[in-house]
Amino acid sequence: MKILVNGAWRNTGAADLAAALQEFGYGGTVVATALNGEFVPVGARAVTRLAEGDSIEVLAPMQGG
Amino acid sequence: MLNVYGTELRSRLLLGTSRYPSPAVLTAAVKASRVEVVTVSLRRESSGERAGQGFWSIIRELGVRVLPNTAGCHSVKEAVTTAQMAREVFGTSWIKLEVIGEDDTLQPDVFGLVEAARILAADGFEVFPYTTEDLVVAEKLLAAGCRVLMPWGAPIGSGRGLNNLFGLKALRAHFPEIPLVIDAGIGVPSHAAQAMELGFDAVLINTAVAQAADPARMAAAFARAVEAGCEARLAGPMEPRDLASPSTPVVGTAFLR
Numbered sequence: 001m002k003i004l005v006n007g008a009w010r011n012t013g014a015a016d017l018a019a020a021l022q023e024f025g026y027g028g029t030v031v032a033t034a035l036n037g038e039f040v041p042v043g044a045r046a047v048t049r050l051a052e053g054d055s056i057e058v059l060a061p062m063q064g065g
Numbered sequence: 066m067l068n069v070y071g072t073e074l075r076s077r078l079l080l081g082t083s084r085y086p087s088p089a090v091l092t093a094a095v096k097a098s099r100v101e102v103v104t105v106s107l108r109r110e111s112s113g114e115r116a117g118q119g120f121w122s123i124i125r126e127l128g129v130r131v132l133p134n135t136a137g138c139h140s141v142k143e144a145v146t147t148a149q150m151a152r153e154v155f156g157t158s159w160i161k162l163e164v165i166g167e168d169d170t171l172q173p174d175v176f177g178l179v180e181a182a183r184i185l186a187a188d189g190f191e192v193f194p195y196t197t198e199d200l201v202v203a204e205k206l207l208a209a210g211c212r213v214l215m216p217w218g219a220p221i222g223s224g225r226g227l228n229n230l231f232g233l234k235a236l237r238a239h240f241p242e243i244p245l246v247i248d249a250g251i252g253v254p255s256h257a258a259q260a261m262e263l264g265f266d267a268v269l270i271n272t273a274v275a276q277a278a279d280p281a282r283m284a285a286a287f288a289r290a291v292e293a294g295c296e297a298r299l300a301g302p303m304e305p306r307d308l309a310s311p312s313t314p315v316v317g318t319a320f321l322r
Contacts, residue, residue, distance in 0.1 A: 006109040025112030030121055032107065032150030037142065039149040057109065059150055060117025061124065063091075064106025064134045065081030065221065065271035 004055040018045035020056065031060050067266050069213050069244050070159070070191040072130070076101050077261065078291045079132065079246065080284065081271025088123050090280050095127050098284035102130045104161055104269065106137075107151055132193060134161040135181075139174070144181045148190060160185060161215065161248075163195045171221045171249075175202045179209055186210025195248050198232035200239055207243065214243055215269065218260065219250025222272045226256035227263075237264045254283075254290030261294025262302060 002009050005024055014020035017033060017040055033040045034057040040048050050056075067074040080100045085091040095103060105124060110117045124131060133151035138144040141164065148160045164181055166174025173196055182192045186209055194206050198216045206214060216236055219225035227233055228250060237245060247260040248269040257268045270287055277283035 006111075026110070029110065029112070029115060029118055030154055031110050031117070032154045034146055034150060037146060039146050039153075041153060058112075059107040059147075059154070060110035060115075061121035061154060062106045062108035062117050063081075063083040063085075063120060064104050064136055065083045 001050070001052040003050060003053065006056070006058055012050070014050060016046055016050060017048040017056065020050060021045065021058065024058075026058055029060065031058050033058055067244065069193075074101050074267075076288070076291075077267040077295055078257070078288055079104065079267060079269040080274060081269065082120075082124065083271055084275040085280060086275075088120070091275075092123060092127065093281040094274055094284040095129065097281040098274070098288050100129060100288075102132050103127070104134050104271070105131045105155065106134050107147060107154065130159075131155050131157060132159050132161050133157065134195075135163045137165070138163060139165050139177075141177045141181045141184070144177070145184050148181075148185050149188075152190065158189055159191050159193065161193045161195060173197060173217075175199065178202070179205045182206055182211050183209035193246070198229055198236045200236060203236060203240060207240075212243070213246065214240070215246045215248035217249040218247045218256065219252075221249040223250050224252025224273055225250050226252055227259060230263075233260075233265075234263060254286045257287055258290040258294035258297070261291055262297050264298055267291075 003012055012020050014023050036055050067077050076099055078098055078100050079102045080098050081104045082091055133155045135144040135147040138147055144164050152158055164174045164177040166172050178194055182194050185192050192211045193213050193215050194211050195215050196202055203214055219228040244266045246267040246269055247265050251257050251270050252273050260268050268291055274280050274284045
């Protein structure tokens with residue numbers, strides 16, 4: 001199925017958010033995630049099911065003022 | 066000592082981490098400023114570049130506290146979600162809450178700010194709202210659960226100093242017990258010293274240091290200015306007057322006409 005990852009369409013076979021993060025190369029990184037605009041805590045990623053057209057945001061620490 | 070949400074801080078200067086020419090210059094500036102708190106943000110991470118991972122390891126090595134912001138958020142929902150994500154990533158309930166209302170001045174949307182502050186404070190966040198000098202908004206932010214206010218000096222990145230001196234003085238006088246941190250618009254160390262002389266509790270600087278020709282040197286200059294302004298406030302500045310008052314005693318002046 002197709003999902004949006006940080007604004008780009010990607011194909012995935014992952015059923016849940018944790019699997020999608022692994023598939024897209026975020027394993028071992030310090031990131032925070034949101035699904036369709038709602039925060040998904042680390043502990044809930046594995047039980048957060050993905051559906052066609054879902055939008056994931058994967059954010060990391062960055063410079064800020 | 067500055068006390069914000071129960072945390073004692075020796076340094077009354079807070080430093081942003083953005084717009085430095087390189088990570089090495091950022092590190093040098095943070096060290097030269099002797100700050101205990103730096104602001105950070107969250108952005109989309111590319112799994113290939115992993116830029117955020119590198120940045121985060123630099124900040125952790127500095128051993129400073131982080132104050133994550135919600136920069137770039139224009140709605141309550143964006144700001145609240147960003148704050149939730151920041152709390153998890155940075156492991157702190159501190160949040161510098163920005164809800165931007167207008168892009169030319171980056172002026173806060175104070176209506177959204179108050180609403181987001183209420184939601185976040187109820188959820189256990191310790192909110193540092195980026196606000197204006199408006200007293201009514203300040204009252205509402207405090208009622209929403211904020212225990213610190215961060216009024217702007219001037220628009221973010223403008224370097225104009227304290228734009229509305231009378232408004233800022235009124236804010237200080239109206240909330241003598243609330244930690245007030247001047248956030249945004251400071252351009253040179255004299256602006257920071259002025260803020261401290263007026264009785265503000267701390268100053269947050271980013272662009273003025275990051276965009277200086279020598280950021281580390283400017284960071285050190287700001288540290289001294291903040292310290293000098295704070296000391297001056299405690300020392301009790303004289304009252305200004307309109308006419309001269311001789312500083313050399315007039316008694317005993319020689320008659321030599």
